[in-house]
Amino acid sequence: MIEASVAKHWHYTVVIMLITILAIIASLSLGSFPVSASAIFNYWFDGGNGVDSATMTVLSEFRVPRTFAAMFSGMLFGVSGLMLQTLTRNPLADPSLIGISQGAALAVVLLSVAAPNVVADFRAEAALVGALAVTVVIMSLSGKDTAMRFLLIGIGLTAFVSAITASLLAYGHIYAAESALTWLAGSLHTTTHEDVFILGSAFLIIAIATAINWRSIVPIQLGKDVAIGLGLSTGFQSVYLLSCAVMSAAIATAIVGPFGFVGLIAPHIARRFSPPSSVNQLFITMLSGGALVVIADSFGRLIFAPTQIAAGLNIALIGAPTFAYLLLKKSN
Amino acid sequence: MLTRSIYVLVISLLILSHVARAQSEIVIDHLFGETIISESPKRVVSLGYSDQDNLLALGIIPIAIRDWYGNQPYAVWPWAQSALGSAKPVLLNASLINFEQIAALEPDLIIAASAGLTPVEYEKLSLIAPTIASPPDVPPFSIPWDVKHRHISEAFGLKKLAEQQIQDIVVKFKNISRTHTEFQGKTAAVAFYYNREPGVYASTDIRSEFLSNLGFIIPASFDEYSAGSFYFTFSEERMDLIDVDLVIWLATESEISAAITPRFYALLPFHRFGREFFTGDIIGGAFSFFSPLSIHFLLDNLVPSVSEIILKSCASDELQSCYNE
Numbered sequence: 001m002i003e004a005s006v007a008k009h010w011h012y013t014v015v016i017m018l019i020t021i022l023a024i025i026a027s028l029s030l031g032s033f034p035v036s037a038s039a040i041f042n043y044w045f046d047g048g049n050g051v052d053s054a055t056m057t058v059l060s061e062f063r064v065p066r067t068f069a070a071m072f073s074g075m076l077f078g079v080s081g082l083m084l085q086t087l088t089r090n091p092l093a094d095p096s097l098i099g100i101s102q103g104a105a106l107a108v109v110l111l112s113v114a115a116p117n118v119v120a121d122f123r124a125e126a127a128l129v130g131a132l133a134v135t136v137v138i139m140s141l142s143g144k145d146t147a148m149r150f151l152l153i154g155i156g157l158t159a160f161v162s163a164i165t166a167s168l169l170a171y172g173h174i175y176a177a178e179s180a181l182t183w184l185a186g187s188l189h190t191t192t193h194e195d196v197f198i199l200g201s202a203f204l205i206i207a208i209a210t211a212i213n214w215r216s217i218v219p220i221q222l223g224k225d226v227a228i229g230l231g232l233s234t235g236f237q238s239v240y241l242l243s244c245a246v247m248s249a250a251i252a253t254a255i256v257g258p259f260g261f262v263g264l265i266a267p268h269i270a271r272r273f274s275p276p277s278s279v280n281q282l283f284i285t286m287l288s289g290g291a292l293v294v295i296a297d298s299f300g301r302l303i304f305a306p307t308q309i310a311a312g313l314n315i316a317l318i319g320a321p322t323f324a325y326l327l328l329k330k331s332n
Numbered sequence: 333m334l335t336r337s338i339y340v341l342v343i344s345l346l347i348l349s350h351v352a353r354a355q356s357e358i359v360i361d362h363l364f365g366e367t368i369i370s371e372s373p374k375r376v377v378s379l380g381y382s383d384q385d386n387l388l389a390l391g392i393i394p395i396a397i398r399d400w401y402g403n404q405p406y407a408v409w410p411w412a413q414s415a416l417g418s419a420k421p422v423l424l425n426a427s428l429i430n431f432e433q434i435a436a437l438e439p440d441l442i443i444a445a446s447a448g449l450t451p452v453e454y455e456k457l458s459l460i461a462p463t464i465a466s467p468p469d470v471p472p473f474s475i476p477w478d479v480k481h482r483h484i485s486e487a488f489g490l491k492k493l494a495e496q497q498i499q500d501i502v503v504k505f506k507n508i509s510r511t512h513t514e515f516q517g518k519t520a521a522v523a524f525y526y527n528r529e530p531g532v533y534a535s536t537d538i539r540s541e542f543l544s545n546l547g548f549i550i551p552a553s554f555d556e557y558s559a560g561s562f563y564f565t566f567s568e569e570r571m572d573l574i575d576v577d578l579v580i581w582l583a584t585e586s587e588i589s590a591a592i593t594p595r596f597y598a599l600l601p602f603h604r605f606g607r608e609f610f611t612g613d614i615i616g617g618a619f620s621f622f623s624p625l626s627i628h629f630l631l632d633n634l635v636p637s638v639s640e641i642i643l644k645s646c647a648s649d650e651l652q653s654c655y656n657e
Contacts, residue, residue, distance in 0.1 A: 032432035054435060057459050062431050120450040170527070179448070182427065189428060190452045306433040307425050 009280060012273035016284055020071075020291040027067040027298045032306045033058045069191035070297045070311070071290040072199035073252040074262055078289020079206055080249035081263025082270065082282065083241045088151055094264040095249035098154040101258030102161040103134025104250065105184055109168045112180035123183060124254040131250035134161055139242070185310035186257040188297050195255045206248040207286065213240060214279055259312055261319040262289050268326050292319065360486055362445075362465040363472060364454045369462050369487055373441035377434055379424065379457070380446035384408060385623030386484045387443065388415035390493060396422040396437055398447070402617050409617055411629035429453055435460045445484055448472045474562070477538065477622050497624045504628075505545045508635055514642045515547035519576035521554070522619075525583060525591045531565035532574055534558035538622050542630065543580070551576065568593065575601050577645065578609065578638060582619065585610045607645055609638055 028040055035058060039051045043059050051059075077095060084093040095101065107130025112119045119126075138157050142150040169180065216237045249263065266289035267281075274281040296314035303309065358369045378384040378394040384407065387394050393416065399407040407423055408416045422437060424430065434442070434457070442463040449457070449465050449472075457463040466472040467483040475483075478498045485494030509515065522539040523532045533540045535550040544550055553573065558564040566573060571592075579602045581588050588610065589597065597603055611619065615633060618626040 032430055033436040054438070054460075058432055058435050061456060061459050062435075120452070179450075189431070190450070190456065192452060192455075301430075301432075306430050308428045308430055310428070 009274050013280060013284060016269075016273065016287050016291070020287045020294075023291045023294040023298070024067055024071060027070070027294050028059070028063050030298060030302055031058070031063060032301070033062075035059060035063070065191045065193055065196050066188055066297065067294060068196045069199055069256055070188055070293040072196065072203045073188075073256045073259070074266075074290040074293030075203050075286040076199065076206065076248040076252035076289075077259055077262035077293070078266030078285045079210060079282070080245045080252075081265075081289070082267040082285045083210065083245035084263065085267050087238055087241055087245070088148075090148075090151060091268070092264065093151065094260060095245070095253075096258065096260040096263070097151060097158070098246070099134035099138050099158045099161060100131045100246065100249045100253055101260060102158045102165070103130040103132070104128070104253040105258055106130050106134070106161050106165045106168075108183055109165050109180040112183075113168050116179075119179070127254035127257075128250050131253055132246065134158070135246045135250070183257055184312075186259065186312040188256050188311045189301075189308060191256065199252065199255055202248065202251045203286075206244055210241070210244050210282060211279060213237070214282060216241075257312065259293070259315055261315045262292055265319045265323050265326075266292060268323065272326055272329065292322075358487065358489060360464050360483075361468055362483070363468055363470075364449070364451060364465045367458075367462045367464055369441060371440070373462075373488070375437065375439045375441070377424075377437060377439040377442045377461070378421075379429070379434075379442055379444040381426075381448075382446050382621045382623060383443045383484065384421075385412050385621050385625050386445070386481050388412045389481070389497060389624045390485055390488060390490050391415070392488060393417070393419045394421050394443075395439065396424050396434070398424040398426060400426055402613065404617075409621065409626070410614060411618060411625045412623075415625065429457075431456050431460065441487065443484055443487065445480055446473075446475060477624070477627070481624055501624060501627050501631075504631055508631060509545065509547045512547065512635065512639055514639065514646065518548050518578060518642060519551055520548035520578040520580065521550065521574045521576045522580045522582065523574050524581070525588065526565060528591070529565040530568060530571065530574075530592075531563055533563045534561065537562040539580075539582075539619050542619070542622075542627075543578075546635070548578065568596065571596070571600055576607075578607055578641060580609045580611060580638075582611050582616045584612045605645060607641060609634075609641055 025040075029035060029037060033055075035055055039055050040059065042049055042051050043056070048056050048060075080095045080100075081093065084095065084098065085091055087093075104127035107126040108119070108123055110130075111122065111126045134157065138150065138154045141157070142153045253259070266285045269288040270281045270284040274284045293311065293315065296318050297311045299318060300309040300311055300314040360367045360369065376387065376392055376394045377396045378387055379398050381398060381400040384394055384397045388408070389412075397407040402409065404410075405413075406416065406419075406421050408421075422433075424433065439461045442457050442461050444454075444457065444463055445466050447453075447465070454463060454465055464484070464487050466475055467479055470476070470479060481494050481498060482491060485491050520543045521532045522537070522543065523530060525531070532554055534555050535541070535544065535552075536555070540550045540554075554564070557566070557573070583591075588608075592600075602608055611634075615630065618630045618633075
């Protein structure tokens with residue numbers, strides 16, 4: 001009985017891995033510039049022998065950074081959402097609920113309006129600082145224990161922050177506001193190799209940090225009293241996991257802009273297809289989050305090519321039906 | 333004697349070839365550094381919001397144009413249609429730059445003078461083809477029209493032609509100002525509705541400068557209220573701020589009638605005495621582009637109508653002195 005269910009879960013894992021790999025290959029192969037499959041093969045395995053320089057440029061400067069930035073940022077958002085949902089014991093928790101997206105947006109808009117000459121260079125740093133600042137405020141206001149209080153204060157504060165951002169956009173100098181708005185819609189199409197490196201490294205660190213502490217997740221999910229009963233230092237564990245959640249979402253937001261929904265959906269996909277609180281669940285969350293953003297990005301640039309639809313919008317377009325499908329399946 | 337001639341000939345040829353080689357390589361300075369154009373560009377992409385006007389004025393047909401707004405055929409407005417002729421450039425999206433699409437067009441040169449590029453966008457574009465960004469030492473979104481025209485012309489070695497076109501316009505302004513004495517000393521305002529609030533441009537905006545070059549005066553209060561910006565908006569209650577001899581609305585008549593409270597509108601002096609001109613979309617666009625081609629369009633289409641308005645106001649007893657002594 002147990003063996004059968006474990007086997008079934010491994011089937012799901014393999015399928016999701018395949019979907020993710022296919023999504024990456026599709027993202028690399030498809031686009032406004034025609035790139036053949038052999039060119040991609042040569043690029044990866046032959047150092048680009050026999051591929052003309054225009055195709056090499058398109059692959060190495062446009063497609064590859066975009067695809068892998070999407071992949072890693074999706075993984076980071078997914079992990080963040082999973083940890084938040086676990087910590088708050090609320091299946092609707094999402095990084096944007098605790099002010100990460102809004103804090104980043106406020107910082108970027110503020111910088112665009114106050115110092116439009118330097119905004120291009122410091123956008124990512126500003127986004128990171130803004131995201132962390134708002135989260136720290138929410139954390140300090142909500143105290144150490146109640147998850148519900150944390151979420152409620154988060155909702156209130158993010159509304160406040162969003163209002164300030166909207167005011168800045170309305171009354172700020174019009175060109176500064178416009179460039180900020182472009183970033184708010186998501187900036188996957190201008191990612192560079194440096195961005196991919198930062199995202200990849202961040203992901204590796206977060207993944208390891210989360211995985212080694214994963215055994216404490218189950219007790220936390222069962223409630224604070226049970227956790228204490230099992231001998232866990234819940235304060236430290238909670239702060240540790242919360243920090244991982246916040247850092248991963250903040251770094252991803254700083255590089256690719258605010259993306260909602262990924263952190264919400266990826267854990268639900270994982271919950272449907274893996275045993276609860278297992279490392280397997282963490283793994284599938286990462287893959288689902290990554291695949292979701294890669295597919296959303298590809299969709300956005302192919303469906304009405306050459307017009308591109310910003311990735312943030314696509315994630316909602318693809319994510320909402322996926323979410324609905326999951327909920328319907330569950331109730332059967 | 334013969335050997336001497338040959339000697340001179342060889343030296344001359346060497347000098348000529350060196351000069352020719354130096355001339356065929358052009359170096360352009362712009363906001364993000366230097367771009368070297370080593371051969372005469374044939375496939376040019378117009379990525380700035382209004383760069384196509386400058387290119388078409390210089391006789392260069394771009395293979396792709398960024399479709400800023402206005403739903404114009406091939407993103408070319410009426411004043412530039414004849415320069416475009418029967419060419420059919422590809423249209424590029426107004427907001428997001430699609431690098432792959434541009435790469436697929438295989439351009440020789442990308443003109444992005446009025447595109448407001450970020451450093452990352454410039455780097456990515458440079459990988460595709462030599463890219464010209466906005467002129468150095470000028471804010472990227474408010475480049476003076478003559479600076480922009482000279483800047484773009486440099487990339488094609490057509491600086492002389494650009495200078496000639498700029499001078500033609502300067503002279504035309506002077507002539508019109510001299511002929512239309514009824515403009516001298518009249519106050520004017522370029523007004524608009526933005527976010528459901530009326531607003532007006534300060535004297536430093538190109539639209540205001542257009543009027544002041546024709547002899548109109550922009551009230552000093554506009555600059556006070558703008559406080560360093562190039563425009564300011566105000567509440568409808570303060571419409572008295574734009575009670576001038578000529579109000580140019582950057583909209584259609586129906587849009588403004590719908591925007592201002594009707595009862596109030598009926599009382600406003602500039603409306604009662606017909607001192608308004610409504611640009612509509614095309615003349616409004618000519619103001620937004622403000623290129624050598626659109627400036628001619630403005631002078632040819634705006635001046636007669638404005639003159640009619642001023643003279644009609646003079647005919648009624650509203651304006652005290654119509655002709656400067």
